[in-house]
Amino acid sequence: MFGCVVAGRLLQTNLQQVDETHAYFELSGASTINHISVFLLGTVPFPEGYGASVHFYWPGKGFQLLGMLSNEKPSAIFRLRGNFTSSATNTANPNAFTPAPAENSTSDVVAILGLAIEPLDQIQVQVSGLPTAIVKSTIAQDVTRDATLMAERVVKHLFNYLSSFVGSVPGGFAPDVVVPVGMIAKWYDSFLSKVKTGGIGFLERDES
Structure with missing residues (x-):
């Protein structure tokens, strides 16, 4: 049964x-x-x-x-x-x-x-x-934590990608640099291609 x-x-x-x-x-x-x-x-x-x-x-x-x-x-x-x-x-x-x-x-x-x-x-x-409220709260916290971590990794990946084209100055990256929309679109296409091909493991390896 x-x-x-x-x-x-x-x-x-x-x-x-x-x-x-x-x-x-x-x-x-x-x-x-x-x-x-x-x-x-x-x-x-x-x-x-x-x-x-x-x-x-x-x-x-x-x-x-x-x-x-x-x-x-x-x-x-x-x-x-x-x-x-x-x-x-x-x-x-x-x-x-x-x-x-x-x-x-x-x-x-x-x-x-x-x-x-x-x-x-x-x-x-x-x-x-x-105590369903406690259980739901715990699950919600886990989901939020995972989503936050994923967002941080995606943003870091974008930052690393763009910085490889923008270049840097002594003490850090050049301020107020204008980034072409086409460059972000290229990153977006490359990012989706990597996800579809092999999942999101590359984010943990800090690949650009």
């Missing part, structure tokens, strides 16, 4: 049933997990008025409610790294899922992704308490 994909890994369908309303996936190498996607396989829908709450269990830290699935929302992506919080407000019963194996030095941590089939109204109450 369910499937999950840890970013960078193969699809998991090895769902382990605990009882009629609880099941789980074992997630090996949990310390390297960043994002995980959970979804319905489309073979068996939820009964009318039911869905599944999704929980993440980290050995020694307890359960954390991640979100939910329903017939109207058959898939979801969750960010795990840097976003684990105390399970004090989680309504999941830890005994509903089989405990994960203990941590050891050879296999890393094995965590659990638990799914509990419950009435939708009960799930909505649980999900309404999630």
